[in-house]
Amino acid sequence: MTSTTPRQTASRPETLAIDSAVVGDILVGFVRNEVRKVGFERVVVGLSGGVDSALSAAIACMALGPDNVLPILMPYRTSSSASEADARLVCQHLGMTPAVIDISPQVDAYFERFPDADRGRRGNKMARERMTILYDMSWAHGALVIGTSNKTELLLGYGTVFGDMASALNPLGDLYKTQVFALARSMDLPRTVIDKAPSADLWEGQSDEEELGFGYSLVDSVLYHMVDERCTKAELRSLGFEDAFVDDVARRVRGSQYKRRPPIIAKLSARTIDREFRYPRDWGT
Amino acid sequence: MTLTEARPAADVALASGPHAQRAATGTDPERTDVIVALAQVAPRLGDVAANLDRHLELIDQAATGGAALVVFPELSLTGYFLKDLVPEVALREQSDQLQRLAAASATVDVVAGCVLESDDARFYNASLYMAGGRIHHVHRKVYLPTYGLFDEARYMAQGDRFRAFAAPMDAAAPSRPWQAGILICEDMWHPTAAALLARDGIELFLCPSSSPGRGVVSGHALGTARSYDAMTRTYAQLFTSYLVYCNRVGFEDGVGFWGGSRVVAPDGRLLDEPAANHEQLVLHRIDRGAVRRARIANPLLRDERHDVNDAETDRLKARNTRD
Numbered sequence: 129m130t131s132t133t134p135r136q137t138a139s140r141p142e143t144l145a146i147d148s149a150v151v152g153d154i155l156v157g158f159v160r161n162e163v164r165k166v167g168f169e170r171v172v173v174g175l176s177g178g179v180d181s182a183l184s185a186a187i188a189c190m191a192l193g194p195d196n197v198l199p200i201l202m203p204y205r206t207s208s209s210a211s212e213a214d215a216r217l218v219c220q221h222l223g224m225t226p227a228v229i230d231i232s233p234q235v236d237a238y239f240e241r242f243p244d245a246d247r248g249r250r251g252n253k254m255a256r257e258r259m260t261i262l263y264d265m266s267w268a269h270g271a272l273v274i275g276t277s278n279k280t281e282l283l284l285g286y287g288t289v290f291g292d293m294a295s296a297l298n299p300l301g302d303l304y305k306t307q308v309f310a311l312a313r314s315m316d317l318p319r320t321v322i323d324k325a326p327s328a329d330l331w332e333g334q335s336d337e338e339e340l341g342f343g344y345s346l347v348d349s350v351l352y353h354m355v356d357e358r359c360t361k362a363e364l365r366s367l368g369f370e371d372a373f374v375d376d377v378a379r380r381v382r383g384s385q386y387k388r389r390p391p392i393i394a395k396l397s398a399r400t401i402d403r404e405f406r407y408p409r410d411w412g413t
Numbered sequence: 414m415t416l417t418e419a420r421p422a423a424d425v426a427l428a429s430g431p432h433a434q435r436a437a438t439g440t441d442p443e444r445t446d447v448i449v450a451l452a453q454v455a456p457r458l459g460d461v462a463a464n465l466d467r468h469l470e471l472i473d474q475a476a477t478g479g480a481a482l483v484v485f486p487e488l489s490l491t492g493y494f495l496k497d498l499v500p501e502v503a504l505r506e507q508s509d510q511l512q513r514l515a516a517a518s519a520t521v522d523v524v525a526g527c528v529l530e531s532d533d534a535r536f537y538n539a540s541l542y543m544a545g546g547r548i549h550h551v552h553r554k555v556y557l558p559t560y561g562l563f564d565e566a567r568y569m570a571q572g573d574r575f576r577a578f579a580a581p582m583d584a585a586a587p588s589r590p591w592q593a594g595i596l597i598c599e600d601m602w603h604p605t606a607a608a609l610l611a612r613d614g615i616e617l618f619l620c621p622s623s624s625p626g627r628g629v630v631s632g633h634a635l636g637t638a639r640s641y642d643a644m645t646r647t648y649a650q651l652f653t654s655y656l657v658y659c660n661r662v663g664f665e666d667g668v669g670f671w672g673g674s675r676v677v678a679p680d681g682r683l684l685d686e687p688a689a690n691h692e693q694l695v696l697h698r699i700d701r702g703a704v705r706r707a708r709i710a711n712p713l714l715r716d717e718r719h720d721v722n723d724a725e726t727d728r729l730k731a732r733n734t735r736d
Contacts, residue, residue: 161664406496
């Protein structure tokens with residue numbers, strides 16, 4: 129991993145300020161509308177104990193009522209017990225009844241065949257096992273899967289494709305992590321969930337910011353200027369972002385583009401799906 | 414039409430305030446005021462039949478409320494992000510659907526939006542002014558946004574004119590027609606379009622819109638709403654004309670439309686707060702007397718130097734030809 133020490137003057141969090149009331153209204157309307165128009169009333173959400181899934185669940189509860197939101201806690205045997213406690217606290221806070229499905233047996237059964245598998249491989253497998261459980265619960269309960277990936281992790285590719293990145297609809301995908309925190313605070317979610325260090329909790333002691341090599345407030349600021357404002361490299365430099373840091377972030381965004389797109393299709397006919405065959409996803413709703 | 418839970422019956426309210434007393438009954442040749450209804454709907458994407466039923470229902474409600482005109486948003490019969498649905502939902506002027514809608518304009522004038530197909534298979538983003546049971550005027554959107562989240566020119570053909578027309582609005586009280594002009598959404602972002610209509614003699618801008626809400630970073634409400642607030646007030650005041658802005662609500666593929674439909678008076682003041690972001694039918698009273706008063710106070714149109722404008726335009730045309 130590239131080690132960079134970006135200057136702290138580059139952090140300009142004021143540009144990431146959101147009007148929480150406006151954003152909250154839009155996201156609640158989004159969930160209510162997009163769920164109901166395809167004939168559903170209920171949603172299922174994987175609750176990790178972190179701020180992203182807590183916020184997704186809170187938005188879903190406001191949109192559909194807590195009785196229509198099914199939170200699934202899916203710990204692995206090495207998951208932090210504090211995570212599960214926080215997830216339960218979120219359920220209590222929002223008035224939801226949690227279901228707990230320990231993923232250890234299915235993950236361990238698989239890796240008995242591959243005892244030397246590294247933790248990256250194990251982490252991805254866990255994320256995908258959780259995805260299969262959410263989609264099974266989706267079928268079992270007639271509930272759509274609500275996503276919890278924020279814009280920062282989607283842009284950096286800091287997620288498992290077909291794992292935690294999979295969902296039917298995602299209310300958080302256009303909010304940077306810094307904005308997720310702000311919205312979570314405005315919705316009065318439990319402080320412990322908001323204040324703790326973000327972690328994927330795929331192994332003990334994992335920390336997003338340590339693993340990424342930079343803090344969220346800094347990377348959100350550079351991503352905002354790079355992606356939303358389309359600043360040139362020279363403009364980013366003048367804002368105080370170091371070239372090496374900008375290059376590292378840009379490389380991550382480019383390198384993870386495949387994760388944000390459906391699989392590519394070999395072109396043969398005159399009308400190829402998603403190339404000349406273009407319909408809105410809401411087609412027929 | 415049976416309303417589902419997701420599509421509650423529209424609230425019907427006559428906007429309060431000094432401009433909006435209850436309609437007087439009977440006809441009065443001297444009267445200068447009419448009621449305009451804004452049908453802020455959430456069209457079903459690609460479902461012309463359902464949307465047509467909804468139009469007929471709201472036209473009926475508007476007529477009951479004493480309206481002389483009911484304005485629907487851009488592409489109100491089809492929804493907005495149509496992509497390859499464009500040719501599939503397109504209607505011809507003589508289609509049964511448009512003839513049914515036109516028939517409903519026997520009691521109240523109607524502005525509705527659709528994909529209008531021409532004889533040579535071009536598809537226009539059009540707003541139709543219907544009155545007296547027939548299609549009275551058609552505006553084909555000139556400026557088709559094709560950037561950012563917009564893709565209109567990929568699927569649709571550009572209109573080529575901005576024209577004033579006489580809007581009868583005589584359902585409640587036969588009187589002199591209003592001179593009106595239509596600007597559809599992106600047309601509004603080109604001030605030359607508004608200036609042309611003003612020069613053509615309008616006193617009423619009709620602005621149907623499907624404006625997607627975006628821009629929440631600034632910390633002060635929705636960016637799009639602020640832009641339209643500035644534009645609608647500015648146009649009404651600078652061209653001393655009423656401006657009726659009817660934007661849609663609802664979501665398509667995760668994009669939310671923000672509503673905010675409003676009527677701005679010829680002095681630039683809103684008749685009432687912009688409509689909140691849900692389906693509703695809002696009635697406003699507009700009065701030609703207010704146009705007259707605004708033009709006495711601010712004779713901007715009288716003082717407009719068309720000769721200077723023409724001379725400079727000719728100079729620029731000559732320069733462009735040389736280039």
